[in-house]
Amino acid sequence: MKAEELDKKFDEGxxxxxxxxxxxxxxxxxxxxxxxxxxxxxxxxSLDKEAKRLGVPRQSIIKIWLAERLNKTxxx
Numbered sequence: 001m002k003a004e005e006l007d008k009k010f011d012e013g014x015x016x017x018x019x020x021x022x023x024x025x026x027x028x029x030x031x032x033x034x035x036x037x038x039x040x041x042x043x044x045x046s047l048d049k050e051a052k053r054l055g056v057p058r059q060s061i062i063k064i065w066l067a068e069r070l071n072k073t074x075x076x
Contacts, residue, residue: 001019009016039047044058051058 006016006019009019047058047061051061054061
């Protein structure tokens with residue numbers, strides 16, 4: 001199907017999802033890579049306390065805080 005045909009179907013409000021193969025879809029820059037980081041015990045305890053307060057895993061807190069910091073420094 002040509003792009004013009006796809007655009008026309010979309011503009012007409014018709015479903016275009018069947019025209020895509022999502023089995024190989026990837027989110028750009030979202031691939032995962034495992035890393036090991038050693039933290040002092042006091043830091044782990046603080047992370048666990050905050051994670052428990054928010055009801056999320058420790059790893060989520062670490063990812064969120066790192067992302068916030070990286071986004072902040074990227075905009076400076």
